[in-house]
Amino acid sequence: MEQAEQLTFDFESVQAHITSESREDIKLALGAFSGPLDLLLFLIKQEQANIFDIPIARITDEYLKYIRRMKNLDISLAADFLVMAATLIEIKSKMLLPREISGEAEDEIEDPRQELIDRLLEHQKFKNAAEMLYERVTVEQAVFHRGRIESDEKNLETNASVFDLLTVFQKTLGRHKEEIQMEIEREEMSLAEMLKHIRAKISKVKEINLLEFFAAMRTRQELVLAFIAVLELVRTDDIKLLQRKTFGDIILKKI
């Protein structure tokens, strides 16, 4: 409670204030502000304030007033709004401090609001970009394309997901389990060697059937190495994985 008093932000009073508001209104107000930055931009506009010279005390008060009204927020949203409230109060208190004290001879005195201003401007840009995307998608939805010609054999490359990859891996691993292994001393392969092996192979044959490739591995350790190597090569964009048809075999292909 004492802490809340210090911050001039009292949770108890939040509860008390809402009685006057209808629930509908609060929800409506929220819809427009998808986040605290939106709310701030709205308040700055409402107060007809200059974004580069925000009257921080007034805006902070308005902001807190709004927050008090927002009771029916879900928790994570509320937390974001509270972080901003704390930021505003911090800036407000910094503004109250005499500036000369912190001002070094050469150093330019940083406006405590600068970081917030930058964030607001950046946010505004992306809001406008979102609007542009909205317009684009609306126009695009007015363009119709011919319906799909049903064919599983069509030569479209579907990207195989990690899960497809894992399934193949599991399949092969399962098979290896059943085989009785003869333990023979052998030089163990390193990941670097495996990478080299795959690179060499793929530049020779262009395409490798993943299932066959995994099946050709002699030990579990090699198999694991092969799996990691494939992931690594995909990550580094050396190869791509594709499936020619749904549930078809996964093919390694050189990029």
Added chain:
Amino acid sequence: MEAAKETEEKQTRGIGEIISIVEALIFVADEPLAVKILAEVLEEDKETVQAAIEELAREYERRESGLQIREIAGGWQLGTRTEFHDEIRRFLKTRPSAKLSLAALETLAVIAYKQPATVPEILEIRGVQSASAIKTLLDKRLIVAKGRKETVGRPMQYGTSKDFLIQFGLKDLSELPSIEDFGDLTGGV
């Protein structure tokens, strides 16, 4: 080089025929068709195919066709002209599909411009947790995970997908207007 010469000698098609075949192929393709693939199927060089497509697109425009051929997501696609969407919707009895929410669009904008973008980076710009928006975008295949960033917490990075280009009618990402161009519109200044 030898092989290339051989195919060159095989070329007996006139440009008119090439245009017709290109049109037929773009018609049957489900996705925007790349010049490279067209060239492979036709066994013509890319320049010839490119010229044929451009001529084809001009033909559609010239006769004010109800269809248009456009460059989308690195390929060429046949679609109806936007002007006729009312009549088409009446015929198909469809309504425009659900639009993305404001939160999803904002998140998408951040990812499109900042890609690869991480969750903390999106949070910084939007000021809100965007987990559900990111999930929506992933479900709609507008964004894809692009591996983890080698920084504290190794956050997942996201980028836009080919579907994004298709659904937003973009040739490629460079067709997006520069983010700085959106700065002048700031209200309240």
